[in-house]
Amino acid sequence: MTTGPVLELEHVDAGYGETQILRDVSLHVNEGEVVSLVGRNGAGKTTTLRSIMGIVEPTAGTITYHGEPIGHLDAVDTAKRGISLVPEERRIFPDLTVRENLELAAYGGASDRDGLSIGEVLDTFENLADRTNNAGSSLSGGEQQMLTIGRALVSGADLILLDEPTEGLAPYIVQDVVDAIRDLNERGITVMLVEQNVHVALELADRNYVLNQGEIVWNGRSRALEDDEDVLDTYLGITT
Numbered sequence: 001m002t003t004g005p006v007l008e009l010e011h012v013d014a015g016y017g018e019t020q021i022l023r024d025v026s027l028h029v030n031e032g033e034v035v036s037l038v039g040r041n042g043a044g045k046t047t048t049l050r051s052i053m054g055i056v057e058p059t060a061g062t063i064t065y066h067g068e069p070i071g072h073l074d075a076v077d078t079a080k081r082g083i084s085l086v087p088e089e090r091r092i093f094p095d096l097t098v099r100e101n102l103e104l105a106a107y108g109g110a111s112d113r114d115g116l117s118i119g120e121v122l123d124t125f126e127n128l129a130d131r132t133n134n135a136g137s138s139l140s141g142g143e144q145q146m147l148t149i150g151r152a153l154v155s156g157a158d159l160i161l162l163d164e165p166t167e168g169l170a171p172y173i174v175q176d177v178v179d180a181i182r183d184l185n186e187r188g189i190t191v192m193l194v195e196q197n198v199h200v201a202l203e204l205a206d207r208n209y210v211l212n213q214g215e216i217v218w219n220g221r222s223r224a225l226e227d228d229e230d231v232l233d234t235y236l237g238i239t240t
């Protein structure tokens, strides 16, 4: 077992074609942490997750996972190592049942480790447990989000990258998703969380990184971010 961070980005540049989006991004996520990445629309949050996942290839810098370089791997090989990205668009199979969606995910993903079992995922997401034989399409938005996260978990990931998991959800469902993320973290899954909803990030995260125009401009604990009116106002559009 390696010590040190589960995930580390050092001086990463990345972008699309000629357009550079990320500039000198350095961050790390320790085992068992929830780390948030917050910032305005277009700041480069999704691009950061895509770079980690191997959907966008960094043009400079290094990305390591359990101490091994992964910056050159594509998304499939990155997933096999044990990282799972839950993208902004929830992706489930609407015509398959909840259980079938989970069973199918268990066949993909990390090749050399056991993730949570389907039973453990259903314990975590109680709403799903009652509906294992229902079609994916019959689930509410919040339940579909939980099923998407559940699919990442049974695939064997020990690090999940969540891209705006509460986007578009009703407030009372947001709390269910927050509780579920906390629960899976308590089961040993390390979480990197991208959020527009800063309150969700502050509630869940041990540490936070603030991204602005492709650069990390602040990092620290949630309590420090809560109290930093300048950072909240300037980079996150929150006036306190």
Ligand SMILES: Nc1ncnc2c1ncn2[C@@H]1O[C@H](COP(=O)(O)OP(=O)(O)OP(=O)(O)O)[C@@H](O)[C@H]1O
Pocket: 016, 019, 021, 039, 040, 041, 042, 043, 044, 045, 046, 047, 048, 196
């Ligand atoms: N496939 C692409 N090709 C070219 N430019 C892109 C592509 N995807 C994103 N961009 C640009 O990269 C920049 C960062 O986008 P990104 O999606 O990473 O931001 P974000 O912080 O996730 O924003 P949001 O909060 O809206 O999801 C934006 O200027 C965006 O227009």
Ligand SMILES: [Mg+2]
Pocket: 045, 046, 047, 088, 163
């Ligand atoms: Mg995004």
